[in-house]
Amino acid sequence: MRCVLPFVLLSLGFAPAPVPKPKAAEEDLKRMQGSWVLIFIVQDGERENIKGKVTWEIKGNRVSTTTEDGKAYPPFFMALDANSTPRAIDIRDSPRESPRLLGRYSVDRNTLKVSIGEKRPADLSGNNAEFGVWVFKHQRP
Numbered sequence: 001m002r003c004v005l006p007f008v009l010l011s012l013g014f015a016p017a018p019v020p021k022p023k024a025a026e027e028d029l030k031r032m033q034g035s036w037v038l039i040f041i042v043q044d045g046e047r048e049n050i051k052g053k054v055t056w057e058i059k060g061n062r063v064s065t066t067t068e069d070g071k072a073y074p075p076f077f078m079a080l081d082a083n084s085t086p087r088a089i090d091i092r093d094s095p096r097e098s099p100r101l102l103g104r105y106s107v108d109r110n111t112l113k114v115s116i117g118e119k120r121p122a123d124l125s126g127n128n129a130e131f132g133v134w135v136f137k138h139q140r141p
Contacts, residue, residue, distance in 0.1 A: 024082030031107050032058045036136035042126025056136060061095065086124055091116055112136040
């Protein structure tokens, strides 16, 4: 038995390292790629459906906004922090500038929720008059 124990301990040193898990923020950013249509906003606990079409086109960390009448707004850049709960998003005018707006987000296969303001919202409930929650659906080509 004494001979087996050193062999087992030695073999553990040569065991393959576990495959590193991808960073959650990188995975979220991958899921966000493409076109998203703003469906409704929740503010102060009230849902407001959007009458005109507003889209976010996300390529990398760059977001372009266009309205139904074709008006395009200057692009902005986002930085994600998936380690906080709820997850955090910073909105920047350029990739390296300090954040202009602070927010929270969640993303699943077809739904993107974002709440932003000058202060970071506590959650994505939309129950606060100060912070609304924008709900987008992924637009399939």
